[in-house]
Every structure is written in C-alpha cells, then in structure tokens.
Amino acid sequence: MRIIQSIPSPKAEPFKQWLAQVGYERIEEDEDPELSFDRAMETYLAKGYSKNWINQRLKSIEVRKELTDEWEKRGVQKGMDFAILTDIITKAWSGKSVKQYKKHKDLKKENLRDHMTNLELVLNMLAEATTSEISKKKKPNTLDESKVIARQGGTVAGNARKEIEVRTGDKVVSKLNAKQIVEGKPKRN
Numbered sequence: 001m002r003i004i005q006s007i008p009s010p011k012a013e014p015f016k017q018w019l020a021q022v023g024y025e026r027i028e029e030d031e032d033p034e035l036s037f038d039r040a041m042e043t044y045l046a047k048g049y050s051k052n053w054i055n056q057r058l059k060s061i062e063v064r065k066e067l068t069d070e071w072e073k074r075g076v077q078k079g080m081d082f083a084i085l086t087d088i089i090t091k092a093w094s095g096k097s098v099k100q101y102k103k104h105k106d107l108k109k110e111n112l113r114d115h116m117t118n119l120e121l122v123l124n125m126l127a128e129a130t131t132s133e134i135s136k137k138k139k140p141n142t143l144d145e146s147k148v149i150a151r152q153g154g155t156v157a158g159n160a161r162k163e164i165e166v167r168t169g170d171k172v173v174s175k176l177n178a179k180q181i182v183e184g185k186p187k188r189n
Contacts, residue, residue: 053181056121060113063125067132074140081143085131085150092154093127093161094120094173105177115177119164123172127157 028035037058044054068082076085087098094101098112105115116124131153140146161172 047178049178049181053118053121056118056125057113060121060125060128063129063132067128067135070132070135071146074135074146076143076146081146084143085146088147088150089127089131089154090124092151093123093157095158095161096173101173104173105175107177110178115181117174117176117181119172120174123157123161126160127154129153130156 025035025039040058040061041054044057045051049057068078071082071085072078076082083098090096090098090101096104102108102110102112105112107115113121113124131150134149134152135146138145138149140149164172
C-alpha cells in the first residue's frame with residue numbers, strides 16, 4: 001500500500017482512492033460489526049443469491065463462530081485441528097469428507113458452504129450447533145475427545161438427513177453449486 005501511495009501517477013490515483021475507501025469501511029465495521037453483515041448481504045445479492053439463502057448463510061456463519069469459540073475454549077488449535085474436526089462433522093452428517101463433498105459439487109478452492117442448498121446449510125448448522133452443545137456439556141480436554149464429540153454432533157444431523165431422504169425420496173447432498181442454485185437449475189444429485 002505504501003508503494004502505491006508513493007507513485008505520483010494519475011493512473012494510480014483511482015487505486016489509491018479505492019484503497020482508502022476499503023480501509024475506511026473496515027474501520028467502520030470495527031466500530032459497528034453489523035456493517036460487515038450488510039456488506040456480506042450486498043455481496044451475496046450481487047452474486048444472485050436469494051435473500052432466504054443469504055439469511056441462512058449468515059446464520060451458518062454465526063453457528064460456526066460459536067463452535068470455533070467453543071473449540072478454542074477447549075484448547076483445540078486453529079488450522080489443522082479445526083480442519084480435522086470439521087471433516088469429522090461433515091463426514092458424519094453428509095456421508096462425505098469435505099474433500100469428497102467439494103469434488104461432488106465440482107469445486108476447487110471455493111467455500112463449500114457458499115455452494116450448499118438451503119437444506120444442506122440447515123443440516124450443516126444442526127451438526128455444528130449440536131457439536132457445540134455437546135462440547136459445552138462434556139468439556140473435552142483433548143483433540144481426541146473433541147473428535148468423539150464432533151462425530152456425535154455430525155451423527156445427529158446425519159440421522160436427520162437420512163430421515164429426510166426416506167420421506168422425500170431425494171438425496172440431500174446435492175451436486176448443485178452456487179451458480180446452479182442462483183440460476184435455479186433443477187439438476188439434483
């Protein structure tokens with residue numbers, strides 16, 4: 001940023017103004033975190049998501065944050081440990097590891113949750129919220145204990161998924177990705 005600021009070119013001026021605006025917005029969001037949700041809402045709307053889906057997605061972020069706060073409280077390390085526990089939860093509820101799930105949806109580096117249907121988001125939230133609640137009650141002290149709890153939380157949502165599939169006759173874990181969800185393509189599984 002300092003390099004760009006030091007460039008005395010008129011071509012650099014719009015970029016300097018953009019950087020200043022972004023910096024100002026982030027400072028405003030620090031003062032009022034609700035502004036970040038507004039910005040996220042605008043970003044998802046611009047990508048064509050429905051307001052209903054966006055509300056689900058923002059709620060899923062809140063549920064995820066509660067879970068990661070609980071993990072930190074229990075001494076789980078950010079990064080690889082979070083990834084391990086997330087993979088256990090995902091496998092338990094969806095029947096697929098995160099890597100398998102992303103491959104199923106033909107994703108590379110994209111955020112998996114941004115490519116889930118409403119029902120997938122709800123079940124993922126159920127799995128994470130349940131894991132968080134069990135962890136609060138059992139107070140695990142080790143990663144291995146947290147792995148057991150992650151599997152239990154994911155299994156609750158996995159049982160719900162299986163029941164939904166029996167009742168509807170459709171698979172819940174969809175191949176639909178964000179583009180297909182936005183475009184309303186009916187292609188499932």
